[in-house]
Amino acid sequence: MAGLYVHVPFRAAPRPYDDAYTVVSPTPDASALAAALAREIDRHANSLLEGVPIRSFYVGGGRPSLCRPGALRPLVRALGRVVEPTALDEVTVELHPADASSGYLSHLRRLGVTRLSIEGLSFVGEDLTAVGAPHSADDLARSIRRVRRAGFRQFSVDLVFGGAGQSRAGWKASLHRAVSLGVPHLTLHELDTGDAEKRADQLAFALTFLRAKGYVPYELTHFARPGHRSLHQEHVYAHGSILGLGPGAESFWAPDLPPSPAARRWSNVADLTAYVEGLQADAPPVAHDETLSTSALAREYMLLRLRTQAGLDLNALADRYDLRLRDRKADTLRRLRRRGLIHEDPDRVALTDRGRLLTDAITRRLLRELGPA
Numbered sequence: 001m002a003g004l005y006v007h008v009p010f011r012a013a014p015r016p017y018d019d020a021y022t023v024v025s026p027t028p029d030a031s032a033l034a035a036a037l038a039r040e041i042d043r044h045a046n047s048l049l050e051g052v053p054i055r056s057f058y059v060g061g062g063r064p065s066l067c068r069p070g071a072l073r074p075l076v077r078a079l080g081r082v083v084e085p086t087a088l089d090e091v092t093v094e095l096h097p098a099d100a101s102s103g104y105l106s107h108l109r110r111l112g113v114t115r116l117s118i119e120g121l122s123f124v125g126e127d128l129t130a131v132g133a134p135h136s137a138d139d140l141a142r143s144i145r146r147v148r149r150a151g152f153r154q155f156s157v158d159l160v161f162g163g164a165g166q167s168r169a170g171w172k173a174s175l176h177r178a179v180s181l182g183v184p185h186l187t188l189h190e191l192d193t194g195d196a197e198k199r200a201d202q203l204a205f206a207l208t209f210l211r212a213k214g215y216v217p218y219e220l221t222h223f224a225r226p227g228h229r230s231l232h233q234e235h236v237y238a239h240g241s242i243l244g245l246g247p248g249a250e251s252f253w254a255p256d257l258p259p260s261p262a263a264r265r266w267s268n269v270a271d272l273t274a275y276v277e278g279l280q281a282d283a284p285p286v287a288h289d290e291t292l293s294t295s296a297l298a299r300e301y302m303l304l305r306l307r308t309q310a311g312l313d314l315n316a317l318a319d320r321y322d323l324r325l326r327d328r329k330a331d332t333l334r335r336l337r338r339r340g341l342i343h344e345d346p347d348r349v350a351l352t353d354r355g356r357l358l359t360d361a362i363t364r365r366l367l368r369e370l371g372p373a
Contacts, residue, residue: 007060100142118157298322
């Protein structure tokens with residue numbers, strides 16, 4: 001099983017919170033990009049995608065909703081050549097609040113989009129101004145109401161925390177507003193401004209508050225009410241194969257576990273012109289490609305699973321990746337349990353709420369003690 005990710009890099013203006021490749025274009029012409037994306041899908045149709053079930057399709061950016069509704073139709077047609085649309089369990093598009101018109105949302109429904117990820121950032125005006133957001137808190141609330149009226153039951157709102165000017169009261173107010181609006185899924189994005197204590201305090205509040213309101217923190221920064229988890233994100237954190245399409249997109253491909261020598265990770269060139277021209281010349285748009293060892297895969301699996309509520313399955317780690325963590329790190333695991341950082345489960349390493357606030361430190365410790373990949 002695998003998922004598809006498409007990167008649409010367009011932005012109306014630079015944003016300090018972007019951590020992916022972007023192209024500033026207030027009124028983008030996406031036709032050349034869409035044609036190149038279709039060519040990239042066709043390149044993989046008879047190799048990677050042959051016989052591999054595709055269950056999720058995610059369009060992100062950038063700001064993909066900045067494009068005209070029909071701009072990506074060549075991509076949709078190409079996708080239909082490699083996967084039966086009815087076989088997709090989830091089709092997600094990232095949505096900017098300013099783009100959430102009734103007409104645009106209706107068009108997404110007709111295209112088969114089942115889930116939206118709304119770039120909300122905050123429900124507090126001062127916080128939106130601080131990060132340079134082009135929308136207001138009222139714009140965000142209106143977009144949520146329009147999304148519901150358009151018939152989307154599955155949607156998420158992104159919120160940022162840890163910003164330099166963000167107060168604890170503002171963070172609480174933003175979360176309270178999201179809950180009062182009945183947002184079924186929240187994704188929290190950490191802004192690294194150097195104040196680790198502040199970020200930990202805000203995450204601790206979110207864990208406690210959102211759980212009390214019926215949200216499950218199924219991953220460290222992904223919170224969902226029952227029935228509203230992101231299948232795409234769950235697949236990513238299960239170490240599932242993802243084929244990334246578009247400039248700057250990253251791919252991980254190991255559809256057969258236990259991993260074979262063919263397990264790979266690669267990234268496309270982060271340059272829109274080079275990406276389009278390369279595919280027009282029938283050249284692969286890849287900038288970096290590596291084959292992953294079993295040891296490297298084991299470390300990746302640990303990094304991903306320690307962020308999840310379900311945690312790291314020690315039996316899967318041994319069976320799939322030939323790493324017997326129980327034997328190699330028994331003393332370390334006992335110390336973590338005694339300190340209340342992981343749950344008492346001999347077959348699983350799942351972090352407690354206290355441990356989740358130290359996820360990076362615990363992960364670094366376990367990986368460092370394993371030695372190099």
